[in-house]
Amino acid sequence: MLRLSRIHYPVTALGPGRRLGMWVQGCPLACRGCMSRDTWSPTGGSEVAIGELVAAWRDAIADDADGLTVSGGEPLAQPAAVSEFLTAAAEVRAAAGRELDILLYTGYELDELGRAESDVVGLADAVVTGRFDVARPTDLIWRGSANQRLVPLTELGRSRYGPYLDHVPDRAPMQFSVDDNDVRFVGVPRRGDLARLERAMVRRGVHLEGLTWRP
Numbered sequence: 001m002l003r004l005s006r007i008h009y010p011v012t013a014l015g016p017g018r019r020l021g022m023w024v025q026g027c028p029l030a031c032r033g034c035m036s037r038d039t040w041s042p043t044g045g046s047e048v049a050i051g052e053l054v055a056a057w058r059d060a061i062a063d064d065a066d067g068l069t070v071s072g073g074e075p076l077a078q079p080a081a082v083s084e085f086l087t088a089a090a091e092v093r094a095a096a097g098r099e100l101d102i103l104l105y106t107g108y109e110l111d112e113l114g115r116a117e118s119d120v121v122g123l124a125d126a127v128v129t130g131r132f133d134v135a136r137p138t139d140l141i142w143r144g145s146a147n148q149r150l151v152p153l154t155e156l157g158r159s160r161y162g163p164y165l166d167h168v169p170d171r172a173p174m175q176f177s178v179d180d181n182d183v184r185f186v187g188v189p190r191r192g193d194l195a196r197l198e199r200a201m202v203r204r205g206v207h208l209e210g211l212t213w214r215p
Contacts, residue, residue, distance in 0.1 A: 002081040013173040013187030017066025027074040033134030039073035071105040079116040087125035101125040126158035137191035
C-alpha cells in the first residue's frame with residue numbers, strides 16, 4: 001500500500017509530453033512557501049494498493065502516455081512502497097516496448113540519501129532534487145527554486161531531459177482541474193503567479209478558500 005494524496009492524467013506540466021502524475025502523501029521537510037501544504041501530513045490522503053496504481057499506469061500507457069511523474073509530498077518518505085510501485089511500473093513499461101520515462105521529485109539532495117532512498121531514485125530516469133527555497137526563485141522549467149537540480153540518470157533520461165537542463169520557457173507550464181469541491185493546479189508556478197491568479201479571480205467575484213499554499 002502507498003499513502004497517496006492524488007493521481008491525475010494527463011499531466012503536461014511536470015515533465016515532457018503527456019504523463020501520469022502521482023502525488024505521494026506526507027512530507028517531513030515542510031519547506032516554507034510550499035504550494036502543496038495539503039500533502040504534508042503523513043496521515044492525510046488515502047492508502048492505495050500498488051496494484052491499483054499499476055493499473056492506472058497501464059491505462060495511461062494504453063492512452064499513449066509519454067511518461068510517469070512521481071511527486072509529493074516527499075516520495076522518499078515512503079521508500080519501500082514507492083520502490084515496489086516503480087519496480088512494477090518499470091516492468092509494465094518494458095512490456096509496452098516503447099520509450100516511457102520516469103521522473104521523480106524529491107526535496108532531498110542525492111548525497112543525503114540512505115540505501116533505501118537511493119534505491120528508489122535508481123528506479124527513475126531523471127530526478128529533480130533539493131528543497132524548495134522561496135527566497136531563490138527560478139525560471140528554469142519544472143523547478144521551483146534556483147537550488148533545485150534536474151539530474152538525468154539513465155540513457156533515456158539524458159536523451160529526454162538533457163535539452164531541458166537550462167531551458168527557460170516563456171511561461172511556466174501550468175494545468176488546472178476542477179471538480180465539485182476543489183480547483184487544483186498542476187505544475188511549478190513562478191514567483192508571484194499564485195498571488196496574481198488569486199487577485200484576478202477576486203476581481204471576477206471568485207473567492208478561494210482553503211488555499212494549500214497558506215498556513
